[in-house]
Amino acid sequence: MTAPGGEAPRQxxxxxxxxxxxxxxxxxxxxxxxxRYANPAWxxxxxxxxxxxRGMRLxxxxxxxxxxxxxxxPPEALAGKPTNVRRAAPGESAGPPWWDFTFVPLAGPKPDSxxxxxGTLTVVGERLxxxxxxxxxxxxxxxxxxxxxxxxxxxxxxxxxxxxxxxxRVRLAAAVRTPVKLFGxxxxxxxATARIIHHNGPSAAKPFAAVDCAGVQPYLNEAQLFxxxxxxxxxxxxxxxxxxxxxxxxxxKIVQALQRPTAPRLIWGTHLATDPRLLTAxxxxxxVLELSVPPLRERLEDLPWFVERILPAGRIVADDALAVLAxxxxxxxxxxxxxxxxxxxxxxxxxxxxxHLPRVLRERLLIQQHPIARPETPLPLNFxxxxxxxxxxxxxxxxxxGSQTAAARQLGLxxxxxxxxxxxxxxxxxxxxx
Amino acid sequence: MKAxxxxxxxTDSAVADHLRDLAAVHRWRLQEVKTPAGLRTALAMPRPIxxxxxxxxxxxxxxxxxxxxxxxxxxPDVPIVVVSPSKLSDDDRPAWSAARLxxxxxxxxxxxxxxxxxxxxxxxxxxxxxxxxxxxxxxPPMPRGDAAIDLAEGVYDDED
Numbered sequence: 001m002t003a004p005g006g007e008a009p010r011q012x013x014x015x016x017x018x019x020x021x022x023x024x025x026x027x028x029x030x031x032x033x034x035x036r037y038a039n040p041a042w043x044x045x046x047x048x049x050x051x052x053x054r055g056m057r058l059x060x061x062x063x064x065x066x067x068x069x070x071x072x073x074p075p076e077a078l079a080g081k082p083t084n085v086r087r088a089a090p091g092e093s094a095g096p097p098w099w100d101f102t103f104v105p106l107a108g109p110k111p112d113s114x115x116x117x118x119g120t121l122t123v124v125g126e127r128l129x130x131x132x133x134x135x136x137x138x139x140x141x142x143x144x145x146x147x148x149x150x151x152x153x154x155x156x157x158x159x160x161x162x163x164x165x166x167x168x169r170v171r172l173a174a175a176v177r178t179p180v181k182l183f184g185x186x187x188x189x190x191x192a193t194a195r196i197i198h199h200n201g202p203s204a205a206k207p208f209a210a211v212d213c214a215g216v217q218p219y220l221n222e223a224q225l226f227x228x229x230x231x232x233x234x235x236x237x238x239x240x241x242x243x244x245x246x247x248x249x250x251x252x253k254i255v256q257a258l259q260r261p262t263a264p265r266l267i268w269g270t271h272l273a274t275d276p277r278l279l280t281a282x283x284x285x286x287x288v289l290e291l292s293v294p295p296l297r298e299r300l301e302d303l304p305w306f307v308e309r310i311l312p313a314g315r316i317v318a319d320d321a322l323a324v325l326a327x328x329x330x331x332x333x334x335x336x337x338x339x340x341x342x343x344x345x346x347x348x349x350x351x352x353x354x355x356h357l358p359r360v361l362r363e364r365l366l367i368q369q370h371p372i373a374r375p376e377t378p379l380p381l382n383f384x385x386x387x388x389x390x391x392x393x394x395x396x397x398x399x400x401x402g403s404q405t406a407a408a409r410q411l412g413l414x415x416x417x418x419x420x421x422x423x424x425x426x427x428x429x430x431x432x433x434x
Numbered sequence: 435m436k437a438x439x440x441x442x443x444x445t446d447s448a449v450a451d452h453l454r455d456l457a458a459v460h461r462w463r464l465q466e467v468k469t470p471a472g473l474r475t476a477l478a479m480p481r482p483i484x485x486x487x488x489x490x491x492x493x494x495x496x497x498x499x500x501x502x503x504x505x506x507x508x509x510p511d512v513p514i515v516v517v518s519p520s521k522l523s524d525d526d527r528p529a530w531s532a533a534r535l536x537x538x539x540x541x542x543x544x545x546x547x548x549x550x551x552x553x554x555x556x557x558x559x560x561x562x563x564x565x566x567x568x569x570x571x572x573x574p575p576m577p578r579g580d581a582a583i584d585l586a587e588g589v590y591d592d593e594d
Contacts, residue, residue: 096548125548140496143503147537150507186566192510207536212513215562216541217554224541229527231535231542312508332569335511339567342480343436 025121029073031114033058045099045123060249066090070099073117075248077103080114085247086219088227089123096125098219151199155192155309158302162294169291174201179258179286182269184293187335190269191241193293198237203265206236214245222250225257232257235264243268244277251279258285296330296337310338311352315345320354327365390425393418402429436481438564438572439463440556443473444488449517452549453486456557459575470501477509482563484513484556491518491530491544499537506538511566513540513559517552521545 016037019026025042029035034057038050046067056065058072070090076083082104089097100122106115153174157167173180174197182190191210198208209231211221225232232238238258243251258266266286275283296306303326307317317325321344330336344356354362392411400406408418422429440457442450442464450466457464467473477483485505489498506514516539522530531542541555564572 096546125550140499143496143499143537147503147507186569207532209532209535210540212540212559212562214565215513215559217558220541220551220555220558224531229522229524229531229544231528231532234528234532235535332567335566338511339480342478346479 027071027119027121029058029071029117029119031108031116033072033078035071036116042121045121060252071101071119073103073105073119075252077105077117078114080105080107080112085249086124086217088219088223092228098124100124148199148204151192151195153196153200155196156189158299158305160299160301162299163302166291166294170196171200173197173289173291176289177202177265178288179266179268181287181290182267182293183273183290184269184271185295185331185333186271187333188293188295189334190293191239193291194237194239194267194269197267198239198265201237201265203236206264207231207234208237208239209235210239210241212241214242218247218250221246222253226253232264233262238264238266240266240268242270243282244270244272244275248277248279251282255279255281255285296333300326306334306337307341310334310341312345316351317341318351318353321352321357324354324357324361324365327368328361386425389421390427393421393425393427397429404429435564435568436479437461437463438482438560439465439476439484440560441465441467441473441476441483441485442488443467443485444517448519449486449488449547449552452547452552453556456553460557460560460572461576462560470505473505474508477505477512480567482560482567484515484559484563486515486517486552486556487539488517488519489534490520491522491527492520499534502534502539503537510538511563513563514538515541515543515555515559517543517547519545 019037019039022039023041024039025045026037026039027035027042028037034055035050035053036055038046038053043050048067053067056068058068060069060072067090070087074083074085082102084100084102086098086100089099102120104118106118107113108115153167153171156170157163170193180194180197182193184190194210195208198204211225213221224230225238240246240254243254246254254266257263268286296303299306304317304322307322307325311317325337325340332339340357340361341352343358344352348356354365393407396407396410397404400410404418404422405415408415411418413421438460440453440462442453444450444466445468447466450464453464456462465476467476473485473487477485487502489502502514502516505512516534521544527544534542540559543551543555561572564570
């Protein structure tokens with residue numbers, strides 16, 4: 001059969017042949033999370049023939065195969081968002097090699113529906129030969145004792161009511177073993193507070209580990225916690241800084257792992273009251289006890305106390321410098337104070353004076369001490385009243401056809417009083433023809 | 435802001451050599467130190483910093499642990515990556531790693547610490563440190579290779 005124009009109908013492009021020739025490993029996952037297609041490059045990368053795996057269900061659960069868990073699109077992709085993710089290759093809990101995936105969801109005809117997900121796979125790194133280790137040298141008891149002594153409640157006590165109130169909350173958190181959410185501005189001391197809770201709490205006999213969720217790539221954090229030789233089961237307390245930065249499948253893995261009775265206690269820090277990146281299950285399970293870490297500007301009376309603890313031994317801050325420090329609002333909180341003092345201490349010997357501090361801080365104090373006087377603006381009340389009076393008299397005279405007697409009656413004045421006001425305002429009376 | 439710095443504390447230049455390209459494209463300083471005193475001096479001036487500290491898991495001693503704990507107490511905001519040149523068995527690794535994390539390390543690396551992994555760790559932690567101190571993202575890296583001509587003014591106060 002030919003088309004009306006006499007040409008043969010054009011065949012739809014065969015995407016399979018396109019992918020079949022590609023050196024990029026490509027696979028397609030159906031909406032029911034089953035493997036629907038994979039090209040020859042994928043077979044080489046994965047080491048399996050596709051026909052044997054066609055229809056394999058990809059699942060993150062342990063009941064599924066190792067390969068199925070590794071190939072599973074993450075929740076972000078299932079929700080319709082193109083996503084990159086790195087995972088250890090199947091059988092390698094930590095990598096290398098890693099598999100780097102790009103998952104691109106194909107939007108369906110209905111809102112929020114997907115027809116499937118196209119994935120590409122790149123193998124990164126090579127498996128290396130294993131080595132065996134030797135005997136371990138345990139950390140000396142003295143080092144551990146010093147560490148615990150350093151992180152005593154005294155470090156956050158302060159001298160003000162706000163400080164004492166915060167300390168009471170920290171003591172409460174240390175007395176129990178429930179998960180703790182530390183909520184506070186950047187630099188306010190959430191990490192230090194987590195350490196203090198750990199070293200003075202029921203988990204103190206086991207190690208503390210802080211994980212920088214935003215600063216360390218997820219695959220490295222995952223390997224350190226869950227990989228071969230991962231530390232999770234050895235910890236007493238796990239502190240997650242900004243866990244919202246973790247991919248959702250790793251958040252879910254943490255939620256599941258911390259349900260075990262032997263799991264470490266979780267403390268997590270965030271500067272967001274509600275973090276939309278966090279799984280609801282994470283918030284629900286781990287925000288049992290919430291502590292608000294106060295910003296430095298709310299504890300300015302404790303400033304001399306903080307300064308003493310931050311500065312190296314033997315260094316002091318002179319009164320003129322202290323006045324400069326007290327005038328600043330410290331948006332970067334204790335971290336900003338530590339950087340400011342540390343820079344001054346590194347650049348100058350002896351006591352730290354105002355002149356050693358950044359110019360912007362010194363100027364702030366000057367502005368506080370000598371507020372700019374606003375020029376005195378005259379309040380033109382008399383002028384305004386005269387204008388109002390003029391308008392009212394003119395309106396009354398117009399309404400009364402220029403009769404001053406009638407206008408005075410309308411304005412509630414005597415005829416003589418109206419005459420005096422007309423004169424003082426310099427009004428010209430229009431003669432009304434009779 | 436003072437120029438961000440990668441500090442490699444090691445007996446040789448193996449770790450530092452892996453990080454030279456990363457430091458160059460970001461205009462970050464790469465310092466090599468050999469002693470705890472040298473490390474303390476390098477850390478004295480506050481700036482965004484990441485330390486890669488070589489501690490051999492097989493032969494580490496109390497002095498190395500004490501130094502690690504001491505540096506963390508003095509500079510709690512500085513992320514420290516402990517890099518072991520020797521590998522431990524899977525049974526020994528968790529306890530050894532957890533103990534060093536407890537002393538203040540932010541991450542532990544065992545062989546094979548490839549260039550890729552070292553760059554990911556040092557780059558990620560230093561970028562996070564810049565964000566914490568300045569409240570801004572670090573400037574974008576310069577393109578690698580000879581294709582680009584760098585006409586930019588220095589970004590940092592004490593840039594070489």
